[in-house]
Structure formats: C-alpha cells, structure tokens
Amino acid sequence: xxxLNPGEELxxxxxxxxxxxxxxxxxxxxxxxxTRAVDETVGRKFSQIGLSGLEIPExxxxxxxxxxxxxxxxxxxxxxxxxxxxxxxxxxPALYPLLELGDESALPxxxxxxxxxxxxxxxxxxxxxxxxxxxxxSVSGRIPWVPAxxxxxxxxxxxxxxxxxxxxxKTSTVRGSGLRAAxxxxxxxxxxxxxxxxxxxxxxxxxxxxxxxxxxxxxxxLRQAAEFxxxxxxxxxxxxxxxxxxxxxxxxxxxxxxxxxxxxLLVQEAAWHCDQGLPCEGLAAAAxxxxxxxxxxxxxxxxxxLGGHGFMxxxxxxxxxxxARALGxxxxxxxxxxxxxxxxxxxxxxxxxLSHGERR
Numbered sequence: 001x002x003x004l005n006p007g008e009e010l011x012x013x014x015x016x017x018x019x020x021x022x023x024x025x026x027x028x029x030x031x032x033x034x035t036r037a038v039d040e041t042v043g044r045k046f047s048q049i050g051l052s053g054l055e056i057p058e059x060x061x062x063x064x065x066x067x068x069x070x071x072x073x074x075x076x077x078x079x080x081x082x083x084x085x086x087x088x089x090x091x092x093p094a095l096y097p098l099l100e101l102g103d104e105s106a107l108p109x110x111x112x113x114x115x116x117x118x119x120x121x122x123x124x125x126x127x128x129x130x131x132x133x134x135x136x137x138s139v140s141g142r143i144p145w146v147p148a149x150x151x152x153x154x155x156x157x158x159x160x161x162x163x164x165x166x167x168x169x170k171t172s173t174v175r176g177s178g179l180r181a182a183x184x185x186x187x188x189x190x191x192x193x194x195x196x197x198x199x200x201x202x203x204x205x206x207x208x209x210x211x212x213x214x215x216x217x218x219x220x221x222l223r224q225a226a227e228f229x230x231x232x233x234x235x236x237x238x239x240x241x242x243x244x245x246x247x248x249x250x251x252x253x254x255x256x257x258x259x260x261x262x263x264x265l266l267v268q269e270a271a272w273h274c275d276q277g278l279p280c281e282g283l284a285a286a287a288x289x290x291x292x293x294x295x296x297x298x299x300x301x302x303x304x305x306l307g308g309h310g311f312m313x314x315x316x317x318x319x320x321x322x323x324a325r326a327l328g329x330x331x332x333x334x335x336x337x338x339x340x341x342x343x344x345x346x347x348x349x350x351x352x353x354l355s356h357g358e359r360r
Contacts (some may be wrong), residue, residue, distance in 0.1 A: 004268070010069055016049055017073040021080035029081045029316065032181035036149060038087045040118055041096045046088045051077075053115065055095060059307075060111055067209055067271035067280075075264070078220025082323045083181030085217060086147055087121075088153035090114040093210035093331075094122035094155040097162035098208040101197035110164065114152060124210055126332035130187070134158060138191045139165060147181030147326070149173060152190075157207055157331075160200035168192025178319075178326025205274070206298050208284035210331055212271050215291040218327045222291075222298045225320035226256040229302040232315075240348040249305060256301055259294045282344030284335040292334040295324035 006014065025032075026041050032038050037048050046052055055070055056062025063069075077085035086092055091114055098107055114120045127134065130143030139156065140354055154165040176184025231252050233244035243249050270283035299321030303310030310317050328334055 006068070006072060010072060011343075012332045013069060014072050014076060016092070017051060017076040020046065020049060020051070021076045021214060025077065025084050027074035029181070029319070030085070030313065032081060032087075033083050033319070034180075035170045036176075036180055037119075038084045038181060043088055043118060045145075045242045047115075052091075053090055053189055055099075056111065057099075057107075058116070060108060061115060066275035067212055068268065068275055071219075071267050071271045074213060074216035075220040075223065077226040078323075079314050080215035080220075081181055082217045082221050082327060083147070083179035085113070086179060086182040091122045092124065093122040093213040094153060095211075096206035096209040097124070097157060097197070097203070098164070100202035100209075101199050101339065102164075106195075110153060110166075120152045121148045121150060122155065123148050123151050124155045124157065124331070125208075126336070127156055127158040128332040128336055129330075132156070132189070134163065134194075137194055137196065138168075139163060139189050139194050140191050141189055143187040143189075145172075145174065145176070145329070146185055147176075147179045147330075149183040149185055151185075151187065154187070154189075154198070154223075156178050156194075157203060157210075160203050161196060161198040161208065162203060163194040163196050165194050178322035186252075188260045191350070204281045207331065208270070208281040211284045211288040211337060212267055214327050214330050215263070215288045218291040218295055218324050219260065219267055221296055221320050221323045221327070222256075222260045222263070225298055225302040225317055225324075226253070226260050228315075228317060228320075229253065229305040232309075233305055236276050241343070243305075244269070252301055252305065256298045256331050257300060263294045282341050282347075285341035286332075286345065288337045289334055289341055292324075292328035292337075295321075295328060299324050 007211040024045060050063050051073060052064030054065050054073060062329050098110060107163055109356050114122055125143055130141060132139055132141035150171055151169055154169060156163045157281060169187055169192055171185040171187055174184050217307040233249055233253060234242045236243050266287040270287045273280035303321055306315055308316055309315050
C-alpha cells in the first residue's frame with residue numbers, strides 16, 4: 001500500500017535538500033538566471049552531499065536510491081530554482097534509459113566521466129522534441145530547444161528504444177524563457193554516431209521515470225508560487241484588511257494549495273509504484289499531465305494575486321510561471337503524456353511487474 005510517511009532516512013534526505021535549496025539556490029536565483037549557470041562552488045556542495053548520485057547504482061559511486069527519493073528531493077530543489085536543479089544534476093533524467101536499457105558493462109564508460117568532471121551535462125529528449133532523421137547508427141536533424149548551453153551526452157528516446165550520442169552535436173545559444181539557470185540552446189546533429197538500445201518495457205519505464213523527474217520539479221515550483229502568493233496576500237492590505245481575507249482571493253489561494261497537493265500525491269504514488277516494480281507508466285504519464293495542468297492555473301493565479309507586481313522581477317512569481325511552462329514542454333510535452341496515460345490506464349496499465357530493484 002502507498003505510504004505517505006517517508007521514514008527517517010528519506011526524511012533526513014529531504015531536510016538536507018531543503019536546507020541546500022534555501023541556503024544555496026534561492027538567494028541567488030536571479031543571478032544564476034542572468035549568468036545562465038550555477039557557481040562551481042555550489043555544484044561541488046551539491047555533489048558532496050550526494051544529491052548528484054541519488055539514483056546512480058552504488059557500484060558506480062551513487063546512493064542507489066529510488067524514484068520516491070528523487071521526487072521528494074526534486075520538489076525541494078524546484079521550489080528554490082528548477083533551472084539550477086537541472087544544471088546541477090550532470091545526468092538528470094538521461095540516467096533512466098541508461099539504467100533501464102543500457103548494457104550494464106557500458107554504464108561506467110557513459111556515467112563515470114560525467115560524475116568526475118565539473119559542469120558536465122547529459123540531456124534527455126524525445127524524438128517528438130525536434131525534426132530528426134534517425135538511421136541505423138547515426139542521427140541528423142534539429143532540436144529547437146534543450147535546457148543546456150552545452151551537451152556532453154544526448155539520449156534520444158524513440159519508441160521501444162533509445163539512442164546515446166556523444167559527438168556530432170553543435171549547440172547554438174538561444175534566449176530561453178524559463179529554466180535560464182540551466183541554459184538554453186538549439187541543437188544541430190549532423191550524422192552524429194549513435195549507440196542504440198532496444199527493449200519496449202525498459203523504454204516505457206525510462207520515460208515514466210523521466211516524467212516523474214520533471215513533474216516533481218513542477219510541483220516544487222508550484223508549491224513555492226502558491227506559498228509566496230499566500231504570504232504576499234496576508235501582508236498586502238486593501239479596505240482595511242489583508243487582501244487574503246477577501247473572499248475571492250481566499251478561495252483562489254485555497255484552490256491553488258489543493259491543486260498543488262493533489263499533483264504531489266499523484267507524483268509520489270507513481271514513484272512508489274516504480275520503486276516497487278509495479279506498473280507505473282500510465283500513472284507517471286497522468287501525474288505529468290496533472291502537474292502541467294495545475295501549472296496553467298497556479299502560475300497565472302500567483303501573478304494575478306500580486307497584480308502589477310506579479311510581472312516585475314522584484315518578485316519571483318513571474319519566474320515561477322515561466323519555469324513551470326518550460327518544464328511542461330519537455331519529453332514530448334503534455335499532449336504525448338495525455339495520449340499515453342489514456343491508452344495505458346484504459347488498458348489497465350498491466351505490464352509485467354518486477355520485484356523491487358530488478359532491472360528490465
């Protein structure tokens with residue numbers, strides 16, 4: 001049964017992530033956004049406390065924790081700066097196809113260099129994210145936006161498999177609206193050599209875990225947007241009382257909070273299913289859809305509560321709205337997730353279940 005209590009170990013991990021986010025990321029969110037990068041000293045601290053290797057197997061120097069740990073930590077990081085969270089994680093959601101599809105003997109060759117060098121980035125995209133010509137062992141084409149200014153390893157999810165690309169890529173910097181701390185580039189591939197892995201169950205599971213990674217960042221962003229808006233409404237007065245005490249805004253604040261809490265529960269439930277080796281693909285797609293749908297109300301509502309201030313960089317709610325919108329474009333976007341959630345949940349979402357820790 002899905003348990004909402006994270007336990008002592010995960011509780012300490014979440015506290016560590018929250019402390020790091022509040023002390024290292026939140027105070028510098030505008031500076032990181034303007035420089036399109038996170039300080040190397042902050043990156044080293046992130047690595048030292050073990051957040052960069054959260055789901056990496058212990059045999060490769062990671063913590064070997066699961067999806068629940070990841071979504072709990074990502075919520076805390078997303079609440080501070082989702083773009084910085086992506087910039088700090090050298091593998092990010094690109095880890096999942098490597099774990100679910102990759103040849104175990106090849107993992108050190110791909111993963112270890114990214115962990116040993118500073119400011120390295122792996123990026124995961126779907127073949128729906130751009131116009132790609134995928135051959136037997138090469139890829140050409142264009143991906144108009146990736147949240148990175150450079151890419152050391154590109155993983156492309158395609159149907160029942162994935163492709164790993166380490167060369168033949170050229171990045172062109174673009175302005176980017178959200179996730180600016182992570183960077184933003186257009187990616188051109190010219191007959192880039194690709195290593196291909198096949199396996200439908202593994203590919204579907206990798207995509208599910210990646211969607212939970214992104215959805216948990218969205219939940220963190222929206223949690224902070226709702227909380228900042230609530231505090232602002234309690235401090236700002238009109239007609240002799242805080243604007244939060246006027247019925248219309250009180251209802252709006254309540255709706256924002258309940259919507260975020262609902263999205264969080266869906267994300268955590270799907271993550272728990274992943275950790276237990278239970279079918280999670282449909283649940284993860286639905287959780288991603290819900291997080292994106294909630295962002296379409298919570299972000300603009302936060303700006304509305306602040307009025308004219310909501311559009312000014314003196315306050316962070318405009319950033320929260322941008323971050324959530326950008327995250328919702330990843331991994332093929334919300335329409336692909338909605339289509340898959342509808343199909344899998346209507347079919348019962350019943351691929352073969354695994355025992356905990358077993359790889360497909």
